[in-house]
Amino acid sequence: MNHNWVIVFIAALFEIFWVIGLKHADSILEWGGTILAIIVSFYGLIIAGRGIPVGTVYAVFVGLGTAGTTAADILFFGEPFKLEKVLLILLLLVGVIGLKLVTDEKSPEGVES
Template sequence: MNKTWVSVMIAALFEVSWVIGIKHATTWYEWAGTVIAIIVSFSLMIMAGRTLPVGTVYAVFVGLGTLGTVLSGILFFGEPFSWGKIFLTATLLVGVIGLKMVTPEETEEN
């Protein structure tokens, strides 16, 4: 796997962190962590967009972030589980994997 794709996945993890932070942060240090997660998340995504197609990077970033946010909500924050939610999230994940598979590893030289 290309290091640029790894950075997109890490960016998506930070996206999940800041989305959770926006909903649950109550102290200054939780808000500081949320802001740091936003900065890291978007910085990594922007850097990945320099070598990979921006549309694909954004779709993968948002898709993985959505998957992580939905699963975190169910597993850690007591949001209701439904098979429909899991099915639709899995469908999104299949689309994200498909985009990654059909996208060239790098479109510019480093």
């Protein structure tokens, strides 16, 4: 696996943290963690975009972030489980996996992978 994809997955994980932080942060420490997660998330997005087409990076980033945030809401914050929502998130993830499978992973000239 191209290391840029690993960076996309890590950036998406931090996206989940900052989205949760925007909704639930109440203290200076929590807001600090939220801001740090935003910085790490978008920095990872920028770095991964140097080796993978930006549109694909963004689509995967947002898809994984949406799926992760929805799962966290259901598992940790009492959001009601709705089969329709879960099926649509799974459809989104199928699209994300499809994008990964059809994306050319060759780095542009002058960029190290």
